[in-house]
Amino acid sequence: MSAGIDLDNVCCDFGSFRAVDHVNVSIKPGEFFSFLGPSGCGKTTILRMISGFTDPSSGVIRIGDKDMKGQRPNQRPTALIFQNLALFPLMPIWENISFGLEVRGVGKTERRAKAEELLRLVDLPGAADKMVSQLSGGQKQRVAIARALAVEPSVMLLDEPLSALDLKLRQHMRAELRAIQKRTGVTFIYITHDQGEALAMSDRVGVMSQGKLQQVADPRDIYNNPSNGFVASFVGENNIFAGTVGAVADGMARFDTAHGTFRARVNTTSGKDLKLYVRPEHTIISSFPGAENSLPATVTDVAFEGNFISVHAVSDSGATLMAELRNDGSSAIPVTGEKLHMSFAAERASILPDGLTRGE
Amino acid sequence: MDDLLRRYGPTLTGAFMLLTAFWLLMLVILPNITLFEASFRPYLPVVDVGGPKDFYSFNNYGKFFANSTDTDIFGMNIPLPIHVKIFFGTIYYSTLVTVITFVVAYPLAFYLAKVVSPKSLPTLFLLLFVPLWVSEVLRSFAWWIILALKGPLNAILLGTGILDQPVRWIMGYRAIIIGLVYTYVLFMVFPIYNAIQSLDTNQIEAAQDLGSPWWRTHLRVILPHAKPGIASGSVMVFMLSAGSLLVPALLGSPTSLWFTQTIQQWMLESQDWNTGAAYSFLFLILCTCFVSLVMWVFKVQLTDIAK
Numbered sequence: 001m002s003a004g005i006d007l008d009n010v011c012c013d014f015g016s017f018r019a020v021d022h023v024n025v026s027i028k029p030g031e032f033f034s035f036l037g038p039s040g041c042g043k044t045t046i047l048r049m050i051s052g053f054t055d056p057s058s059g060v061i062r063i064g065d066k067d068m069k070g071q072r073p074n075q076r077p078t079a080l081i082f083q084n085l086a087l088f089p090l091m092p093i094w095e096n097i098s099f100g101l102e103v104r105g106v107g108k109t110e111r112r113a114k115a116e117e118l119l120r121l122v123d124l125p126g127a128a129d130k131m132v133s134q135l136s137g138g139q140k141q142r143v144a145i146a147r148a149l150a151v152e153p154s155v156m157l158l159d160e161p162l163s164a165l166d167l168k169l170r171q172h173m174r175a176e177l178r179a180i181q182k183r184t185g186v187t188f189i190y191i192t193h194d195q196g197e198a199l200a201m202s203d204r205v206g207v208m209s210q211g212k213l214q215q216v217a218d219p220r221d222i223y224n225n226p227s228n229g230f231v232a233s234f235v236g237e238n239n240i241f242a243g244t245v246g247a248v249a250d251g252m253a254r255f256d257t258a259h260g261t262f263r264a265r266v267n268t269t270s271g272k273d274l275k276l277y278v279r280p281e282h283t284i285i286s287s288f289p290g291a292e293n294s295l296p297a298t299v300t301d302v303a304f305e306g307n308f309i310s311v312h313a314v315s316d317s318g319a320t321l322m323a324e325l326r327n328d329g330s331s332a333i334p335v336t337g338e339k340l341h342m343s344f345a346a347e348r349a350s351i352l353p354d355g356l357t358r359g360e
Numbered sequence: 361m362d363d364l365l366r367r368y369g370p371t372l373t374g375a376f377m378l379l380t381a382f383w384l385l386m387l388v389i390l391p392n393i394t395l396f397e398a399s400f401r402p403y404l405p406v407v408d409v410g411g412p413k414d415f416y417s418f419n420n421y422g423k424f425f426a427n428s429t430d431t432d433i434f435g436m437n438i439p440l441p442i443h444v445k446i447f448f449g450t451i452y453y454s455t456l457v458t459v460i461t462f463v464v465a466y467p468l469a470f471y472l473a474k475v476v477s478p479k480s481l482p483t484l485f486l487l488l489f490v491p492l493w494v495s496e497v498l499r500s501f502a503w504w505i506i507l508a509l510k511g512p513l514n515a516i517l518l519g520t521g522i523l524d525q526p527v528r529w530i531m532g533y534r535a536i537i538i539g540l541v542y543t544y545v546l547f548m549v550f551p552i553y554n555a556i557q558s559l560d561t562n563q564i565e566a567a568q569d570l571g572s573p574w575w576r577t578h579l580r581v582i583l584p585h586a587k588p589g590i591a592s593g594s595v596m597v598f599m600l601s602a603g604s605l606l607v608p609a610l611l612g613s614p615t616s617l618w619f620t621q622t623i624q625q626w627m628l629e630s631q632d633w634n635t636g637a638a639y640s641f642l643f644l645i646l647c648t649c650f651v652s653l654v655m656w657v658f659k660v661q662l663t664d665i666a667k
Contacts, residue, residue: 074571086562090584100570
């Protein structure tokens with residue numbers, strides 16, 4: 001029932017603007033795949049190309065090994081959940097859900113039964129005869145999912161469907177969406193600019209910027225082993241140092257910066273603008289200098305975030321640094337103005353090139 | 361009210377109120393009351409006005425039901441007063457005009473609201489409005505020329521071989537229908553355009569995405585959303601058509617009779633303003649009843665139209 005999707009060298013131009021630039025990705029059947037990127041990165045255009053509302057300028061889109069060229073949106077085995085959901089406000093809920101079946105000529109009693117069944121699946125029984133305006137944001141969300149599932153699509157496309165919900169509901173709906181996907185086995189393609197959503201729900205994440213797919217990997221690899229500077233800095237926070245790569249041995253390199261010489265992991269010494277990236281939670285605060293990769297610094301701000309404490313500091317050489325401490329009582333919380341040493345393990349730091357840019 | 365006072369001060373607010381009151385009282389309510397009062401009084405020579413013969417009655421309204429003639433309705437010969445027959449003819453052909461106008465206006469309104477690029481919209485609107493800069497009389501005359509037996513329309517249809525005999529367009533109600541559709545089509549286009557424009561394009565795409573062919577998307581998503589616009593456009597076109605005097609007078613044929621022409625005959629040719637007033641009110645009331653009935657049938661609320 002679910003189908004895989006292949007994007008083969010897909011480009012999309014709007015006039016002279018290249019919104020999607022040579023995207024190659026192969027999404028497996030039954031996979032929960034997210035496109036993650038800032039607004040304007042081309043992720044929505046990809047979704048519209050898969051659903052058939054926009055035609056690629058070049059390249060091939062295959063759904064279940066079938067070329068989708070010339071297939072109109074109403075002929076594709078996809079179901080799209082719009083950012084604003086686009087429920088039909090003049091139809092009761094059950095007609096909304098069964099609209100796709102009505103189109104296919106299914107009889108009224110059968111449609112009604114199917115709608116009731118789907119409402120149970122999305123945990124919203126008894127809402128069949130309500131109108132859209134009577135439902136809350138989260139309930140509308142469920143109806144939109146049920147409406148898309150009703151046509152038994154091979155692929156579900158979701159365009160930031162949770163962005164209008166409040167934080168609590170959003171976290172709840174994440175788990176819910178994930179559960180529905182597991183239950184139905186349908187391939188989900190999820191568009192979001194929220195890294196938390198993408199990492200928490202997806203089997204794999206494709207990070208996009210400037211129309212380019214920067215990296216495709218599972219959420220852990222995206223976070224722990226970003227392939228370039230864009231991925232590293234878009235997903236999570238970093239302390240970043242500019243510099244030049246020195247001697248390389250066993251995947252570790254010397255890195256000379258204005259703030260001292262560090263040692264870090266390196267995959268490639270080619271690529272422009274190599275920088276050193278290290279996560280704040282991997283930055284260690286101590287009153288003594290570390291064995292390596294250590295900087296003397298002064299605390300400028302301490303922000304209490306609840307589950308962790310964010311410590312901002314500036315090194316004696318002028319670099320701004322950030323470290324995160326778990327709020328578990330295991331370490332003393334520094335105060336503003338305190339002199340201390342900040343260091344990081346070489347295995348936790350990466351030397352990465354800049355992200356791919358448009359037209360490259 | 362408080363808001364108005366705070367914003368414009370007492371002088372300007374007073375001026376607004378007075379002007380509105382003047383407009384409402386002097387230009388709307390007073391003439392109608394005068395006409396209404398006159399409609400119950402007999403038409404008398406000046407010397408008898410205010411005399412013993414000048415009393416209120418429904419006699420003027422009664423004339424509407426006088427002069428029965430046998431009329432053929434669906435094969436049955438039913439005696440029908442001549443003015444009642446004209447009234448029903450007017451209602452029937454105005455309804456026909458409204459339906460044709462809708463059929464013409466809906467695709468145009470949809471095209472303007474959802475298909476055309478916003479950049480070329482002002483140009484298209486201008487093209488639609490330009491004909492309105494010419495007086496309605498001249499435009500009706502233009503149609504009279506176009507539709508003439510040896511006019512350009514017949515010439516084109518004969519020249520292209522679509523017809524082999526010229527059509528007598530100005531016969532019966534044909535030319536009136538064409539003229540009225542032409543004159544009032546924009547009153548249908550714009551309310552529908554506004555209604556469709558307010559529809560979220562995602563709704564159309566959602567329907568398509570669920571597999572809906574274009575006609576079902578229109579039937580189930582776009583038309584229901586545009587219903588208030590269609591209703592207000594239809595009421596407007598119907599009332600304007602039924603109340604039009606110019607088009608039936610210019611494009612009518614000897615066999616066409618429009619109710620406004622009957623009123624005009626009472627008022628100007630017979631100089632009987634009292635009966636003319638009675639007919640005007642009767643027409644207004646009956647048309648309102650008809651429109652209300654149609655609105656009830658199509659489940660349209662008055663608040664939908666006022667939007």
